[in-house]
Amino acid sequence: MSLMQEIETNSMETRQLHSSQKEAIKKIAEFSGESNEIDIDEWLYDLNNLFSLMRLKDETRILETMGKLAGPALRWYQENLRSFIN
Numbered sequence: 001m002s003l004m005q006e007i008e009t010n011s012m013e014t015r016q017l018h019s020s021q022k023e024a025i026k027k028i029a030e031f032s033g034e035s036n037e038i039d040i041d042e043w044l045y046d047l048n049n050l051f052s053l054m055r056l057k058d059e060t061r062i063l064e065t066m067g068k069l070a071g072p073a074l075r076w077y078q079e080n081l082r083s084f085i086n
Contacts, residue, residue: 021054025064032071 028050031043047068051061069077 024050024054025068028068030068030070031073032069033073033076034071 028047029038029043031037031040033040047061047065051064056064066074066077
Protein backbone atom coordinates (compact mmCIF):
# COMPACT_ATOMS: atom_id res chain seq x y z
CA MET A 1 0.00 0.00 0.00
CA SER A 2 1.37 3.41 -0.91
CA LEU A 3 1.81 6.16 1.64
CA MET A 4 -1.06 8.15 0.12
CA GLN A 5 -3.40 5.15 0.29
CA GLU A 6 -2.42 4.57 3.90
CA ILE A 7 -3.08 8.23 4.78
CA GLU A 8 -6.46 8.13 3.03
CA THR A 9 -7.41 4.89 4.82
CA ASN A 10 -6.41 6.31 8.22
CA SER A 11 -8.32 9.52 7.52
CA MET A 12 -11.44 7.58 6.54
CA GLU A 13 -11.21 5.39 9.66
CA THR A 14 -10.86 8.52 11.82
CA ARG A 15 -13.96 10.09 10.23
CA GLN A 16 -15.94 6.87 10.74
CA LEU A 17 -14.83 6.70 14.38
CA HIS A 18 -15.87 10.28 15.02
CA SER A 19 -19.20 9.63 13.33
CA SER A 20 -19.85 6.50 15.41
CA GLN A 21 -18.84 8.35 18.59
CA LYS A 22 -21.32 11.12 17.83
CA GLU A 23 -24.06 8.56 17.23
CA ALA A 24 -23.27 6.79 20.51
CA ILE A 25 -23.38 10.07 22.44
CA LYS A 26 -26.73 10.94 20.82
CA LYS A 27 -28.19 7.73 22.28
CA ILE A 28 -27.48 8.88 25.85
CA ALA A 29 -30.62 10.51 27.25
CA GLU A 30 -30.68 14.12 28.39
CA PHE A 31 -30.73 14.58 32.14
CA SER A 32 -32.91 17.29 33.68
CA GLY A 33 -32.96 16.24 37.32
CA GLU A 34 -36.73 15.78 37.41
CA SER A 35 -37.92 13.33 40.07
CA ASN A 36 -39.51 10.93 37.56
CA GLU A 37 -36.36 10.64 35.50
CA ILE A 38 -33.56 8.08 35.30
CA ASP A 39 -31.27 7.72 38.27
CA ILE A 40 -28.33 10.16 38.21
CA ASP A 41 -25.88 7.44 39.26
CA GLU A 42 -27.00 5.19 36.40
CA TRP A 43 -26.84 8.09 33.93
CA LEU A 44 -23.33 9.08 35.02
CA TYR A 45 -22.21 5.45 34.94
CA ASP A 46 -23.38 5.10 31.33
CA LEU A 47 -21.70 8.37 30.34
CA ASN A 48 -18.42 7.49 32.02
CA ASN A 49 -18.34 4.04 30.42
CA LEU A 50 -18.95 5.51 26.99
CA PHE A 51 -16.35 8.25 27.48
CA SER A 52 -13.80 5.71 28.70
CA LEU A 53 -14.36 3.50 25.67
CA MET A 54 -13.89 6.54 23.45
CA ARG A 55 -10.82 7.64 25.41
CA LEU A 56 -12.09 11.21 25.53
CA LYS A 57 -10.09 13.93 27.24
CA ASP A 58 -11.56 15.50 30.39
CA GLU A 59 -12.36 18.74 28.55
CA THR A 60 -14.36 16.86 25.92
CA ARG A 61 -16.14 14.82 28.60
CA ILE A 62 -17.26 18.02 30.32
CA LEU A 63 -18.52 19.58 27.09
CA GLU A 64 -20.39 16.44 26.06
CA THR A 65 -21.95 16.10 29.52
CA MET A 66 -23.04 19.76 29.47
CA GLY A 67 -24.74 19.08 26.14
CA LYS A 68 -26.85 16.38 27.79
CA LEU A 69 -28.14 18.56 30.63
CA ALA A 70 -31.61 20.12 30.42
CA GLY A 71 -34.09 21.96 32.62
CA PRO A 72 -33.26 22.21 36.33
CA ALA A 73 -30.00 20.24 35.94
CA LEU A 74 -28.76 22.66 33.29
CA ARG A 75 -29.77 25.69 35.37
CA TRP A 76 -27.97 24.22 38.39
CA TYR A 77 -24.84 23.67 36.32
CA GLN A 78 -24.93 27.21 34.90
CA GLU A 79 -25.44 28.72 38.37
CA ASN A 80 -22.52 26.72 39.80
CA LEU A 81 -20.15 26.92 36.84
CA ARG A 82 -17.78 29.34 38.57
CA SER A 83 -17.23 26.93 41.46
CA PHE A 84 -16.19 24.24 38.95
CA ILE A 85 -13.63 26.54 37.34
CA ASN A 86 -12.05 27.87 40.55
